[in-house]
Amino acid sequence: MDGEKERSVEHFLELIKKSRRGKFKVYIGMSAGVGKTFRMLQEAQALMRNGIDVKIGYIETHNRKETVAQLEGLPVIPRRKLFYKGKELEEMDLKAIISLRPEVVLVDELAHTNIEGSSNEKRWQDVLEILNAGINVISAVNIQHMESLNEEVERITGAKINERIPDKVLQLADEVVNIDLTADELIDRLKEGKIYDEKKVPMALNNFFQADRILQLRELALREVAHQVERKIDIEIPKTIKLRPELFLACISTNDESAKIIIRKTARLSSYYRSKFFVLYVQTSRESSDKINLASQRHLINNMKLATQLGGEVIKVKSDRIAQTIWETAEKYDITTICLGKPRFKFYQVIMKTAVFTQLLNKMSKTDIDLVILS
Numbered sequence: 001m002d003g004e005k006e007r008s009v010e011h012f013l014e015l016i017k018k019s020r021r022g023k024f025k026v027y028i029g030m031s032a033g034v035g036k037t038f039r040m041l042q043e044a045q046a047l048m049r050n051g052i053d054v055k056i057g058y059i060e061t062h063n064r065k066e067t068v069a070q071l072e073g074l075p076v077i078p079r080r081k082l083f084y085k086g087k088e089l090e091e092m093d094l095k096a097i098i099s100l101r102p103e104v105v106l107v108d109e110l111a112h113t114n115i116e117g118s119s120n121e122k123r124w125q126d127v128l129e130i131l132n133a134g135i136n137v138i139s140a141v142n143i144q145h146m147e148s149l150n151e152e153v154e155r156i157t158g159a160k161i162n163e164r165i166p167d168k169v170l171q172l173a174d175e176v177v178n179i180d181l182t183a184d185e186l187i188d189r190l191k192e193g194k195i196y197d198e199k200k201v202p203m204a205l206n207n208f209f210q211a212d213r214i215l216q217l218r219e220l221a222l223r224e225v226a227h228q229v230e231r232k233i234d235i236e237i238p239k240t241i242k243l244r245p246e247l248f249l250a251c252i253s254t255n256d257e258s259a260k261i262i263i264r265k266t267a268r269l270s271s272y273y274r275s276k277f278f279v280l281y282v283q284t285s286r287e288s289s290d291k292i293n294l295a296s297q298r299h300l301i302n303n304m305k306l307a308t309q310l311g312g313e314v315i316k317v318k319s320d321r322i323a324q325t326i327w328e329t330a331e332k333y334d335i336t337t338i339c340l341g342k343p344r345f346k347f348y349q350v351i352m353k354t355a356v357f358t359q360l361l362n363k364m365s366k367t368d369i370d371l372v373i374l375s
Contacts, residue, residue, distance in 0.1 A: 020134050021131050021132060021134065022130065022131040022132075022133070022134050022135045022136040022137055023136045023137075023174045023175075024127070024131055024136070024137050024139070024172055024173045024174050024175075025136075025137070025138045025139070025173065025174060025175040025176075025177070026110070026138075026139050026140065026141060026170060026173045026175070026176050026177070027039055027040055027138070027139070027140040027141075027177050027178075027179055028140070028141055028142070028143060028170075028176055028177070028178055028179070028221055028224065028225060029140070029142055029143065029178070029179040029180075029221060030142070030143055030180075030181075030186075030214065030217040030218045030220070030221040031142055031143075031144070031186065031208065031209075031214065031217055032062075032142065032195060033186060033189055033190060033194065033195030033196075034179045034180070034181050034186060035179050035181070036140035036141075036142075036179050037059060037060065037061065037062075037064075037067050037108055037140060038064075038066055038067050038070060039177075039179055040059075040106050040108065040138050040139075040140055041059070041067065041070035041071060041074065041106070042070060043138060044056070044070075044074055044104070044106055044138070045070065045073070045074065047104055048073070048074065052103050052104055053102045053103040053104070054074070054075075054102060054103065054104040054105070054106070055074075055075045055076070055077050055097075055100065055102040055104075055105050055106070056071070056074055056075065056076040056077060056105075056106050057077055057092055057093075057097050057105040057106055057107045057130075057137075058079065058092035058106070058107050058108050058109070058123075059071065059076075059106060059108045060108045060109055062195075062196075064194060064195070065194075066194065077093060077096050077097055077100060077102075077105075078093065078096070079091060079092060079093055080092075080093040080096070082115060082117060084115050084116060084117070089115055091114060091115050091118060092107065092114075092123065092126060094118075094119060094120070094126045094129060094130070097130055097135065098129065098130060098133045098135070101133070101134075101135060102135060103135070103136060104135075104136045104137070104138060105130060105135055105136070105137055105138075106137075106138050106139075107123065107126070107127055107130070107137055107138070107139045108139065108140055109123060109140070109141075110123055110124050110127065110139045110140060110141040110145070110165055110169070111123070111124065111141055111142075111145035111163040111164060111165045112163060113162075113163055114126070122165070124165045124166075124169045127139060127169075128169075128172075131172075141165060141170075143217055143220045143221040143224060144157065144161050144217065145161065145163055145164050145165055146164070146165065146167060146170070146224065147164045147165060147166050147167055147264070147267075147309070147310060148167050148264045148265075148267045148268040148271060148310060149220060149224075149268070150164060150264060151260070151261060151264060152220070153217070153220070156213055156216045156217060157208055157213055157217075158207075159207070159208065166309055166310060166311070167267065167268075167271050167310065167311070168310075168311050170224070170228065171228075171231065171271070173228070176224075176225055176228040176229075177225075178221055178222060178224075178225040180218070180221070180222065181218075182218075183211040183214040183215050183218065184211075186209065186214055187205070187209055187211065187214070190204055190205065190209050191205075227271070227272055231274050245275060245336075246270070246273040246275040246336045246337065247275060247276055247277070247278070247333060247334055247335050247336050247337070248266050248269055248270045248273075248275065248276075248277035248278070248335070248336070248337045248338075248339060249266075249277070249278050249279075249280055249326070249329060249330055249333070249335040249337070249338045249339065250262050250263055250266035250277060250278070250279045250280065250307070250312070250339045251280050251282070251326055251338065251339065251340050251341075252279060252280070252281050252303060252341075253281070253282075253287075254287055254292060254296045254297075254299065254300050255341075256296075256299035256300075256303065258341040258342075259299070259300075259303040260303060260306065261341070261374060261375075262339060262340070262341050262374055263279055263303060263306055263307050263310065263312065264306075264310070265339070265374045266279070266312070266339045266374070267307075267310040267311065267312060269337070269339070269372075270311070270312075276311075276312075276313070277311070277312045277313075278312060278313045278314075278315055278329075278333055278335070279304065279307040279312045279313070279314050279315065280315045280316075280317065280325075280326065280329050281300065281304070281314070281315070281316050281317075282317050282318075282319055282322045282325045282326070283316060283317070283318045283319075284319070284320050284322065285320055304316075315329060315333075317329065326338060327363060327364075330369060335369060336368065336369060336370065337369070337370045337371075337372055338364075338369060338370070338371050338372070339372045339374055340371070340372070340373055340374065341373070341374055342373060342374065342375050
C-alpha cells in the first residue's frame with residue numbers, strides 16, 4: 001500500500017515537472033543552407049515585436065549576409081570563453097542563460113559537441129537543462145544528425161557524420177518545422193555564394209550538393225517531420241479504439257557491424273510506431289567472456305550502450321538454445337515484432353541450423369508476432 005502511494009506521488013511530481021518545462025520548437029532541414037537559422041531569427045524578431053523577452057543563446061550565421069542582417073536589434077547572451085589545447089575558444093554560456101531566464105532563447109546547431117570541460121558533452125543536453133528550467137527554446141538541426149538515420153545518411157552522402165542526436169530529443173519537441181527547398185533551389189543558393197565562400201562552391205557541387213543526394217535527404221527530412229506530426233496526433237487526439245501496442249525485439253550477436261544496423265533500424269521502427277524496443281543478446285557457451293577476444297567484448301558493450309542511448313532496453317541471456325530463448329523472451333515481454341539480421345550473418349546461420357528455428361516459425365504462425373529480416 002505504501003509503495004502504491006509512493007508511486008502515485010512520484011507520478012504527480014512528474015506531471016508537475018512536465019507542466020513547468022519550457023516549450024521546445026525545432027527547425028529541421030535536409031542540409032546546410034536551406035535557411036533554418038534565418039527562419040529562427042525571423043521568428044525571434046516577430047516575438048520581440050510582440051513584447052516577448054527573447055534572447056540569442058547561440059547562433060551560427062556562417063557569415064551569410066541575409067542571416068547576419070536578421071540579428072539586428074536582437075539581444076545576445078555573450079558566449080563564454082575558454083582555453084582548449086592552447087587556443088581561446090567560445091561556447092554557449094548555459095549558466096548565464098538559466099540565470100537570466102528569458103522567456104525564449106535561440107540555440108542553434110543542436111547536434112554540436114561541446115568543448116572538453118563543459119558541463120555537458122552535447123548541446124542537446126544543454127537544451128534539456130534549459131527546458132527543465134522552464135525556459136522556452138527554439139533550435140535547429142539537419143536531418144543527417146539523427147542517430148537512427150546514421151547509416152542511411154552515410155550511404156547517401158558518402159561522408160561520415162560524427163555529430164549526432166538521439167531520436168528521443170526530437171520526440172521531446174512540441175513543434176517540429178521542416179524548412180524545405182527543392183534540389184534546384186538549394187544548388188542555386190550555393191552557386192550564388194549564399195551558403196559557402198565562392199572558393200568552396202566547386203568542391204561542394206562535386207560532393208554533398210548533388211541533386212540525387214539532396215533529393216534523398218529531402219525525402220528523409222519530409223518523412224521525419226510527417227512522422228512527428230503523426231506522433232503529435234496520436235498523443236493529443238483521444239482514441240475511440242484501443243490499438244495493439246507495438247513492441248520490438250532486436251536480436252544481436254557479437255558481430256559489430258550487423259549489430260549496429262539491427263539496433264538502429266529497430267530503433268527507427270519503434271520510433272515510427274511510438275513504441276518501446278528491446279535488444280536481446282543470447283550469450284552461448286562459445287561466446288563466454290573467457291572465449292571471445294577483447295575487441296568483440298568492447299564492440300558488444302558499445303552496441304549495448306548505443307541501444308540504451310536510442311531508448312532501448314537491453315536483455316542479456318546465457319543460453320545455447322538461441323531460437324528458443326528468442327521465443328521465450330518474445331512471450332515474456334509481449335513482443336509484436338522480432339527483428340533479425342540478414343542470412344549472411346553468423347547469428348542467423350546458427351539459428352537456421354537448429355530444429356528449434358522451425359518450431360519458432362510454427363509458433364509465430366499461430367500468433368500475431370511478426371518476423372522482420374533487416375538488411
